Each structure stands twice: as structure tokens, then as C-alpha cells.
Amino acid sequence: MARDTYLKKVLGDECFGRVQRTRVVMVGAGGIGCELLKDLLLTGYGEIHIVDLDTVTLSNLNRQFLFRKKDIDKSKSLTIAKAVQSFNYFGAKLVPHHGNIMDTNQFPLTWWSQFSYVYNALDNLEARRYVNKMCLFLKKPLMESGTTGFEGQIQPIYPYYSECFDCQAKVTPKTFPVCTIRSTPSLPVHCITWAKEFLFHQLFDESEISSMNNEEQIRNETDDVQEKENLAKEANELIDLRNQIKGLDGSAFIESLVVKIFQADIERLLLIDTLWKSRRKPIPLNFNALSTELQQLLHAKNNIISTDTKVWSVLENLFVLYKSGVALQSRLKSGKESFVSFDKDDDDTLNFVVAAANLRSSIFGIPLMSKFDIKEIAGNIIPAIATTNAIISGFSSLNGTKFFKHDYEQTGSVDFSPIVKESSTVFISIKPNKYITAASLVSPNESCPSSSLLSRGIMNLTNQELQENTLRWLVDELVKKYGYEDGDLSIIVGKSRLVYDVDFDDNIDSSLSELSGFEDGDLVLIQDENDELENLELYITVVNEPTTEKLPNIQLREKKAIKEKNEDEQGDSTIENNTNQDGTTMVIIEDEEDTDLVMIAEPASKKRRIAGEEYM
Numbered sequence: 001m002a003r004d005t006y007l008k009k010v011l012g013d014e015c016f017g018r019v020q021r022t023r024v025v026m027v028g029a030g031g032i033g034c035e036l037l038k039d040l041l042l043t044g045y046g047e048i049h050i051v052d053l054d055t056v057t058l059s060n061l062n063r064q065f066l067f068r069k070k071d072i073d074k075s076k077s078l079t080i081a082k083a084v085q086s087f088n089y090f091g092a093k094l095v096p097h098h099g100n101i102m103d104t105n106q107f108p109l110t111w112w113s114q115f116s117y118v119y120n121a122l123d124n125l126e127a128r129r130y131v132n133k134m135c136l137f138l139k140k141p142l143m144e145s146g147t148t149g150f151e152g153q154i155q156p157i158y159p160y161y162s163e164c165f166d167c168q169a170k171v172t173p174k175t176f177p178v179c180t181i182r183s184t185p186s187l188p189v190h191c192i193t194w195a196k197e198f199l200f201h202q203l204f205d206e207s208e209i210s211s212m213n214n215e216e217q218i219r220n221e222t223d224d225v226q227e228k229e230n231l232a233k234e235a236n237e238l239i240d241l242r243n244q245i246k247g248l249d250g251s252a253f254i255e256s257l258v259v260k261i262f263q264a265d266i267e268r269l270l271l272i273d274t275l276w277k278s279r280r281k282p283i284p285l286n287f288n289a290l291s292t293e294l295q296q297l298l299h300a301k302n303n304i305i306s307t308d309t310k311v312w313s314v315l316e317n318l319f320v321l322y323k324s325g326v327a328l329q330s331r332l333k334s335g336k337e338s339f340v341s342f343d344k345d346d347d348d349t350l351n352f353v354v355a356a357a358n359l360r361s362s363i364f365g366i367p368l369m370s371k372f373d374i375k376e377i378a379g380n381i382i383p384a385i386a387t388t389n390a391i392i393s394g395f396s397s398l399n400g401t402k403f404f405k406h407d408y409e410q411t412g413s414v415d416f417s418p419i420v421k422e423s424s425t426v427f428i429s430i431k432p433n434k435y436i437t438a439a440s441l442v443s444p445n446e447s448c449p450s451s452s453l454l455s456r457g458i459m460n461l462t463n464q465e466l467q468e469n470t471l472r473w474l475v476d477e478l479v480k481k482y483g484y485e486d487g488d489l490s491i492i493v494g495k496s497r498l499v500y501d502v503d504f505d506d507n508i509d510s511s512l513s514e515l516s517g518f519e520d521g522d523l524v525l526i527q528d529e530n531d532e533l534e535n536l537e538l539y540i541t542v543v544n545e546p547t548t549e550k551l552p553n554i555q556l557r558e559k560k561a562i563k564e565k566n567e568d569e570q571g572d573s574t575i576e577n578n579t580n581q582d583g584t585t586m587v588i589i590e591d592e593e594d595t596d597l598v599m600i601a602e603p604a605s606k607k608r609r610i611a612g613e614e615y616m
């Protein structure tokens with residue numbers, strides 16, 4: 001059967017026709033992106049824009065099947081667009097963009113407005129959150145997807161009609177109590193966390209204050225006065241050492257470091273009796289006893305450390321610490337870098353963390369690990385699996401394409417209720433009986449910072465208007481337009497910087513261009529201090545010509561009314577479910593007569609795990 005005949009049969013003539021006239025964007029051209037682009041192309045989409053900021057690396061080739069060895073170091077988006085031409089059977093127009101999706105110069109809000117559907121194929125929380133926001137701004141449907149190892153998930157997002165990406169808290173990586181890491185490690189992962197988050201961070205990274213040295217946290221976690229004093233002392237000495245890094249020569253720096261962290265700090269720790277009542281006491285490193293052998297290694301011609309999969313001896317770890325420590329020190333000394341951040345692919349940083357973690361392990365009687373294994377833990381690497389990406393991409397395009405069964409484009413409607421009822425979040429996993437599960441979409445979370453009690457719109461001003469108009473002008477305009485009682489509003493820019501409220505009017509006569517936070521692409525939050533009107537988020541857009549619609553023509557809803565409406569709508573999810581004896585549910589995904597996809601679902605309440613940071 002010809003391809004288009006087949007697609008017409010599966011999607012229906014009208015839907016297929018719409019898909020062919022549609023312009024979509026795919027953000028991310030990595031593991032999921034390669035699979036997804038193939039799917040979107042073979043579904044017949046008319047125009048596909050592809051955004052990625054990165055270039056192809058060797059490690060991508062095992063699963064990102066559209067890239068070849070010859071493509072290494074080339075732009076992912078440009079390469080992928082070329083690679084699919086050989087099977088571009090429907091003649092889709094492919095438009096690659098090499099850049100960061102969060103760059104508002106390259107991708108202003110006006111750029112986003114051209115798309116009918118946004119497909120995410122990203123690997124980090126920050127970019128996902130950003131795209132979610134843009135889609136909320138423009139009421140664009142978004143398909144979110146993520147995989148980690150054998151697990152994966154898609155989440156269709158229909159702004160204000162179903163949960164957005166921010167509606168559910170994300171799984172955060174496992175953390176350990178500071179005191180376990182700093183005083184009483186018992187597992188290799190404790191020593192790796194110490195080496196990476198505390199030692200490396202304090203010595204080489206941007207900020208001297210790390211979470212491992214958070215006094216308040218330490219105060220909450222231990223009552224032992226001696227331990228508290230000890231931790232503070234340790235950290236201060238490390239900061240002193242950091243300040244001396246550039247002044248010391250290589251061997252003096254490493255020797256001071258080793259003697260301090262593996263000898264003096266441990267000896268001091270041993271003085272706190274309470275810590276060792278029921279634990280094995282650590283044994284400080286005897287640096288003197290090892291220094292002759294270390295010198296021999298340092299003067300050896302051959303590279304003695306070769307295999308990453310072998311567990312190094314204490315001496316070998318000391319050697320690697322020496323070499324990587326000196327390399328990092330000279331990078332800072334050269335002035336080219338003012339700090340160095342840990343990166344699993346930066347060998348100096350990884351070697352330092354591996355060696356420091358292992359030396360600490362040896363002191364506490366914890367098994368040492370190979371560089372290969374430590375890299376996996378320190379880099380939080382869960383292997384990416386091509387098949388998981390392929391399955392998730394398939395669900396992503398299948399579920400996303402359903403949107404085009406409706407004629408949203410023609411009618412201009414943004415009432416997403418019908419498509420929300422037909423869509424589902426899909427999960428895949430390797431657990432028996434849970435290979436594929438699905439749950440119907442639910443209404444946005446009432447306390448979601450991104451999609452509840454909030455209206456959004458665009459503020460259009462020319463550069464000249466930004467220079468001429470003061471904050472006072474903006475406050476007056478806001479009050480006139482939206483009716484804040486007694487003018488009692490506050491204006492917040494950036495993440496949380498207050499520039500105005502009734503008790504803080506220091507900036508009132510500054511022009512908007514003088515106040516940072518009012519540049520093209522910036523977001524400004526307006527809050528009603530009387531707590532009656534919902535919040536308003538403005539997206540600043542610099543236009544060439546003055547417009548009459550400087551502030552968005554919207555009516556802010558009353559918070560009370562929204563809450564009441566939400567309460568009325570509770571429990572309004574109508575997807576047909578049939579509960580089985582084992583508590584799982586059969587969810588009919590397709591509403592067509594010839595139902596083609598039936599899934600087993602667990603109750604929706606159990607399924608609140610959304611693609612978070614650890615999803616690739």
C-alpha cells in the first residue's frame with residue numbers, strides 16, 4: 001500500500017491533510033530527537049523545525065542513529081536535517097536551528113507563535129521548564145518526553161486544560177545527610193559525593209559556598225558541638241588553601257592538601273569520641289610513608305595508570321590526585337579559567353574526584369572503586385537505551401498527531417477539552433505487567449506556579465518607549481488597564497527581584513530601560529497585593545513601531561472565582577476505564593471504531609512521576 005494511502009487509513013483523510021499543512025518544532029536532536037524526527041517525517045508533517053545547541057560527539061553514535069563518525073563536531077540540528085533527506089518521502093520542509101532554545105534573541109516569542117505543536121526531545125529540567133512556559137504563554141500544545149534507562153514517559157500538555165510540566169514536583173536526585181558525607185561515610189557513594197560536592201567544589205569551582213558547607217543544614221543535622229566546630233574549621237582551612245592555590249608551587253599545594261584532608265582532618269575527627277562508639281574508626285593516611293614511592297612514580301617515564309576499569313591502589317590514587325591536582329592548579333594559575341566546574345568528560349576534574357574519593361574510602365575502610373564506576377556515579381549517568389528512546393518517540397508522535405484530528409487551526413479555538421479527554425500520559429518500564437501503562441490527563445494543579453491563578457500576555461514597547469517611560473508610567477497603566485484596587489500591586493522581575501510595591505517606590509522615577517529586567521524576552525510578574533486578582537506575567541517584546549496594544553488585552557480573573565470553578569470541575573475526567581481485578585485499568589486510547597491501542601494503566605494517583613532532571 002502506498003505510504004499516503006496507509007496514513008490516510010490510519011489517521012483519516014482530514015487529519016492527514018492537516019498534518020501535511022502543519023508546521024511543528026522539535027526541541028532537542030539527541031537520543032529521542034533522532035527517533036522522533038524519523039517518526040514525524042514519516043507521519044507526513046509538512047514543515048519541521050529542529051533546534052539543538054550541541055554538536056555531535058563520539059558517544060552519541062551508539063544510539064543517535066542519524067549521526068555518523070564523519071559528523072563528529074558538526075551541528076546536530078544541521079546534520080540531522082540533512083540525514084533524513086534520504087527518506088523524506090512526503091517532501092517535508094526541514095528547518096534546522098543551531099542554538100539554545102532559551103536564547104530570546106534567536107527564538108523570540110514571535111518565532112514560537114508560528115508553530116501548531118511543540119515536541120520536546122530534551123535532556124534537562126531547565127530547558128523543559130522554559131519550553132513549558134513559552135507554550136503556556138502562547139497556549140500551544142506541547143508533547144513532553146523523557147527516558148532513563150529502560151523507563152520512559154510522554155506527557156501531552158494542553159495549556160490550562162491539562163497539567164503542565166511544572167504541575168507536579170520533579171523527582172530530585174537522592175541526597176545524603178551532610179554529616180554522613182562530611183564526618184561518617186560508610187559507602188563509596190558517600191566518599192564520591194564528598195570529593196565532588198565538597199572538596200572539588202570548595203577548591204576549584206565558582207562559588208566557595210557549597211551545599212555541603214551549609215551551616216544551617218549542619219546545625220539541623222547534628223547537635224554535637226565538637227562536630228559542628230570541627231566541620232566549620234575544616235571548611236575554613238580549605239578556603240584558606242584555595243586562596244593560596246595560585247601562590248603555591250605544584251608539589252607544595254598537593255602536599256598541603258593531602259596532609260590537611262587525609263591526615264589532619266581525620267585526626268581531628270578521631271577526637272570526637274561520640275562518633276566512633278558504634279563505628280569503625282578511620283585511619284589517617286600516612287603520607288610520609290608513601291612519599292618515596294610516590295616520587296618514583298612521578299619520575300617514571302611510562303604512564304602507569306592506563307585502565308579505567310581496574311581499581312587503583314592507594315599509591316596509584318595518590319599519584320592520580322597529584323597529577324590532576326597540579327593540572328587543575330595550573331589551569332587556574334594560567335588565568336584562562338577563573339574557576340573549574342566538575343564535568344565527567346573533563347579528565348582532570350574526573351581524575352581528581354576519583355582519586356580523592358578512593359583515598360577517603362581507604363581511610364574509612366570502604367571498598368575502592370574503578371574510575372569507570374565512579375564516573376557513572378559522579379556523572380549520575382544512567383545508560384541511555386536506544387530502544388526506550390524509539391518506543392517513547394513512537395508514543396510521542398502518535399499521541400501528538402491525534403491533536404490534528406481536531407480542526408483547531410481553522411476554528412482558532414483554544415478549548416482543549418476534547419483533545420484532553422482523548423490523550424493520555426504513557427509510561428514504559430521493564431517491570432513485569434507494567435511494560436506499557438497509561439493515565440488520562442488531569443486538570444492543572446491548583447498550586448502550580450506556572451499554570452494556576454496566572455494570566456500571561458505580551459507587553460509591546462519600542463526601545464524609545466522603554467527609555468522614555470518610567471516605572472511610574474507602568475504602574476499607572478497597569479492600574480488603569482486591570483483595575484488593581486488602590487493601586488496596590490507589586491512588580492517582580494527575573495527570578496524574584498522586587499522593583500516596586502507600595503512600600504518600595506525607590507525606582508518609581510527610573511525609566512524602564514534603566515531598570516534591568518525590562519529587556520526583550522524578559523519576564524515580569526505583576527501581583528495584586530490585595531490578593532483579589534490573579535497574577536499577571538508579562539513577556540517583554542521590543543517592537544520597531546509603537547503599538548496601541550502595549551499591554552495585553554485580557555481581563556484578570558478573580559482568584560476566588562477561579563478556585564470555585566476548579567472545585568466544580570473536580571473529577572471531570574471522562575476517559576473510558578474498565579477496572580480489572582488486579583486493580584489495573586484498561587484504558588482505551590483511541591476513540592475510533594477500530595480501536596488500535598489498548599493499554600493497561602495503574603490508578604492515576606500512582607503515576608505522578610514526571611520526566612525530571614534524571615531523564616535523558
Ligand SMILES: Nc1ncnc2c1ncn2[C@@H]1O[C@H](COP(=O)(O)OP(=O)(O)OP(=O)(O)O)[C@@H](O)[C@H]1O
Nearest residue numbers: 028029030031052053054099100101122123127616
Ligand atoms: N537549551 C537547549 N537548547 C537546545 N538544545 C538543547 C538544550 N538543552 C539540551 N539540548 C539538546 O537536547 C538533546 C538531548 O539529547 P540526549 O539526551 O540524547 O543528550 P546528548 O547530550 O546527546 O547525550 P548525553 O547527554 O547522553 O551525552 C541534546 O542533543 C542537547 O544538545
Ligand SMILES: [Zn+2]
Nearest residue numbers: 164167448451
Ligand atoms: Zn502547571
